Amino acid sequence: MAVDLSTNICGVEFRNPFILSSATPTKTARNIKRGLEAGWAGAVMKTLVPYDYARRYPRPRFKIYWLKDQGGYPKTIPRSFSITDIEEGSHLTPEEYVEEIDEAKRLAGDAVIIGSITAPDMETWEKYIELMNGSRADMVELNFSCPYAGEPGTGREGEKLGWQLMYTAEEVIRLAKRKCAVPFSPKISSQTGEVDEWAARFEGAGAPCLTLSHRISSIDIDIETGKPIPFGCIIGFGGPYLIGFSLKWIAKAAPKVKVPIIACMGMLDWSDAVKFIMVGASSVESCSAVMVQGYDIVKSWLTGLRRFMLDKGYSSIEDMRGISLPHIITPSMVERENEGVYAVVDKEKCTGCGICKRCCFYFAIDIEGGKASVDLEKCDGCGLCQEVCPEDAVKAEKLFDKDIYPRPDSGKKPYNKLF
Numbered sequence: 001m002a003v004d005l006s007t008n009i010c011g012v013e014f015r016n017p018f019i020l021s022s023a024t025p026t027k028t029a030r031n032i033k034r035g036l037e038a039g040w041a042g043a044v045m046k047t048l049v050p051y052d053y054a055r056r057y058p059r060p061r062f063k064i065y066w067l068k069d070q071g072g073y074p075k076t077i078p079r080s081f082s083i084t085d086i087e088e089g090s091h092l093t094p095e096e097y098v099e100e101i102d103e104a105k106r107l108a109g110d111a112v113i114i115g116s117i118t119a120p121d122m123e124t125w126e127k128y129i130e131l132m133n134g135s136r137a138d139m140v141e142l143n144f145s146c147p148y149a150g151e152p153g154t155g156r157e158g159e160k161l162g163w164q165l166m167y168t169a170e171e172v173i174r175l176a177k178r179k180c181a182v183p184f185s186p187k188i189s190s191q192t193g194e195v196d197e198w199a200a201r202f203e204g205a206g207a208p209c210l211t212l213s214h215r216i217s218s219i220d221i222d223i224e225t226g227k228p229i230p231f232g233c234i235i236g237f238g239g240p241y242l243i244g245f246s247l248k249w250i251a252k253a254a255p256k257v258k259v260p261i262i263a264c265m266g267m268l269d270w271s272d273a274v275k276f277i278m279v280g281a282s283s284v285e286s287c288s289a290v291m292v293q294g295y296d297i298v299k300s301w302l303t304g305l306r307r308f309m310l311d312k313g314y315s316s317i318e319d320m321r322g323i324s325l326p327h328i329i330t331p332s333m334v335e336r337e338n339e340g341v342y343a344v345v346d347k348e349k350c351t352g353c354g355i356c357k358r359c360c361f362y363f364a365i366d367i368e369g370g371k372a373s374v375d376l377e378k379c380d381g382c383g384l385c386q387e388v389c390p391e392d393a394v395k396a397e398k399l400f401d402k403d404i405y406p407r408p409d410s411g412k413k414p415y416n417k418l419f
């Protein structure tokens, strides 16, 4: 069976679903060329900004949380890591930016070059859209989602910048619909909540596709000094640990809009792309995974994705797109009548470490003769023990057709009096 990895967004053909998102790895044509040579289907240039302070960076400017201290690094990259930085916009002037886009396009072959712009007022938006029209960009992202600009302490409080641009974005989208010569995609912030509703509103205003979403602004504190770190100000946190958050918004937005969705935030490997596509995305952007593993990581993603599609019999991205959506239910629909489930210990595997005992909040586990032993009369079948056991030695399994010791929430009396 032949597997076709290509995807089409607003008539623009991508050879595969993997796009370099707007960030350090896309700051120049030279960077983009390196990425496209590795196999990325396209690149969003780092965002063109008009503010001087956002074009000058501190040195050093990166702090990566939860990467090296999780064990296994560098062989294993933990999903937990998050890059924070002060590197808001492109260092380029508008004129240099256009030159760099044109050079990237010249070097791109069949890959897609996407410009990225943001602006504090309609006049600058219009000027930047005109600039993009005069460039060779295939598409443009309208960045309404920078997690820094406009935060307290930037000296720009009260101005509509960064993610606060969301509140004026529909006017900009209507302008872009009239003026922008190529397909454009608003990059939606997740900081304003209800990303799915914003997506529907932005489609209503005329957006031909949507990028969901961008990092969240956060802060950390050094408890020795009591001061905020690493830079002292509110900064953006993103990365693979936010995959569930990103998936949720795409799953909620996809049924509400007809336009294509480009997923962004949360990629660690190719299987994340499959998840994004299965909840309705047409392609995926990645930044953090590239920043710690380099451009070539896409080679293993392409191999993994192709192999997965072959194994599962998916011949195209469209075959998989949105297939999870009909199966997403509400919490009230979740099966709750799972009777007769109790913890069972595999005595061969159990080392008697006691981790399950300390985490059993029904006091059902004791260590007897160096092995975990479950008192079924107390066991609730909650399954926490199987989640914490380092040896996979305990499983919550269906043992009986009904609860032989009715649980507190079963409504059946008398339940175990010990609770």
Ligand SMILES: Cc1cc2nc3c(=O)[nH]c(=O)nc-3n(C[C@H](O)[C@H](O)[C@H](O)COP(=O)(O)O)c2cc1C
Pocket: 021, 022, 023, 024, 046, 047, 083, 085, 087, 088, 089, 090, 116, 143, 187, 213, 214, 215, 238, 239, 240, 264, 265, 266, 267, 285, 286, 287, 288, 289
């Ligand atoms: C160092 C750095 C610089 C970034 N610069 C930009 C930017 O200029 N424009 C933009 O839209 N997003 C920028 N981003 C956000 C990324 O494009 C992306 O939306 C975000 O990191 C979430 O994706 P990820 O989980 O794959 O990292 C930047 C992110 C990082 C880490």
Ligand code: SF4
Pocket: 345, 349, 350, 351, 352, 353, 354, 355, 356, 357, 371, 372, 388, 389, 390, 391, 392, 393, 394
């Ligand atoms: S956590 Fe696992 S290995 Fe440790 S005592 Fe419990 S069942 Fe045994």
Ligand code: SF4
Pocket: 342, 343, 359, 360, 361, 362, 363, 364, 365, 374, 378, 379, 380, 381, 382, 383, 384, 385, 386, 396
């Ligand atoms: S299933 Fe829950 S209640 Fe039963 S032993 Fe495990 S942790 Fe305790």
